[in-house]
Amino acid sequence: MNIQASVVIPAFNEQERIEHTLKxxxxxxxxxxxxxxxxxxxxxxxxICEKYSDVTVxxxxxxxxxxxxxxxxxxxxxxxxxxxxxxxxxxxSEGKKLLTPLTYPFIDVVIxxxxxxxKRGFGFVKRKAQNVIxxxxxxxxxxxxxxxxxxxRKWLPALLxxxxxxxxxxxAMTIDLINAGAQIVEVDTNITHRHTGKNLSGFLHRxxxxxxxxxxxxxx
Numbered sequence: 001m002n003i004q005a006s007v008v009i010p011a012f013n014e015q016e017r018i019e020h021t022l023k024x025x026x027x028x029x030x031x032x033x034x035x036x037x038x039x040x041x042x043x044x045x046x047x048i049c050e051k052y053s054d055v056t057v058x059x060x061x062x063x064x065x066x067x068x069x070x071x072x073x074x075x076x077x078x079x080x081x082x083x084x085x086x087x088x089x090x091x092x093s094e095g096k097k098l099l100t101p102l103t104y105p106f107i108d109v110v111i112x113x114x115x116x117x118x119k120r121g122f123g124f125v126k127r128k129a130q131n132v133i134x135x136x137x138x139x140x141x142x143x144x145x146x147x148x149x150x151x152x153r154k155w156l157p158a159l160l161x162x163x164x165x166x167x168x169x170x171x172a173m174t175i176d177l178i179n180a181g182a183q184i185v186e187v188d189t190n191i192t193h194r195h196t197g198k199n200l201s202g203f204l205h206r207x208x209x210x211x212x213x214x215x216x217x218x219x220x
Contacts, residue, residue, distance in 0.1 A: 003099050004032035005150065006078035010068030011086035012039040015048060017193075020089040022052035030096045032078045036086075037068040045086075065147075066164030066172075073156060081156070085147040087193040094189040098150035101185050108155060108182040111141065111174075112148035112189040129171045137178040141186065145170050148191050155182055 007025055011018050018036075025031050036049035040062035049056040057071045069083055080102055082095050098110045129144035147170060158180050164172055178184060 005080040005082045006076035007082045008035045008072035010037045013041045013043050014086040015043040015045050017087040019048045021092045024092040035072045035075050037072045039068040064166035066169035082150045091191045094191045109151040109184040111186045113143040
């Protein structure tokens with residue numbers, strides 16, 4: 001079955017990595033269109049997006065991942081929508097693995113799990129997200145913060161109607177979709193991107209994630 005999708009990629013100051021990601025996607029037969037959202041970047045991200053994307057949305061200032069994804073979803077024409085991170089390079093080809101389960105009528109959303117990395121942090125933000133999802137939905141999600149996702153466009157109205165902000169979007173959309181009746185599955189992929197390690201920048205990033213998760217739980 002020749003299944004294709006709209007691919008949405010939010011990007012903020014990703015000039016060092018996004019070109020490789022977009023070049024890879026241009027070569028994929030499963031990619032119907034590439035939609036990038038330049039989220040107020042101060043580097044050459046916007047120019048790179050324009051060069052390789054079918055549609056590019058530009059924000060003058062940084063709005064955060066949640067708003068960037070929603071802006072990209074609004075432009076999507078495909079029956080299926082795949083959201084990928086900007087920094088995954090050649091492993092963007094693995095996005096096809098997210099699409100295959102959607103050919104089954106009882107699957108609505110697919111989350112891609114990433115291979116383990118020694119560079120990752122201690123996992124406390126991930127565990128918090130897992131526990132929150134379980135408490136609110138009764139479902140256990142292995143990779144609640146994964147940005148590699150695919151879903152049927154019939155779920156777009158439910159997502160676009162929400163106020164998703166920052167890094168809390170993955171947690172919030174998972175809860176919203178499950179509670180709306182969507183059937184979610186996870187698939188293993190070999191997608192890799194830069195990881196925040198056990199250093200100052202890593203701790204700052206995870207602290208920001210934590211704050212965004214707390215904001216998502218408050219609904220804004």
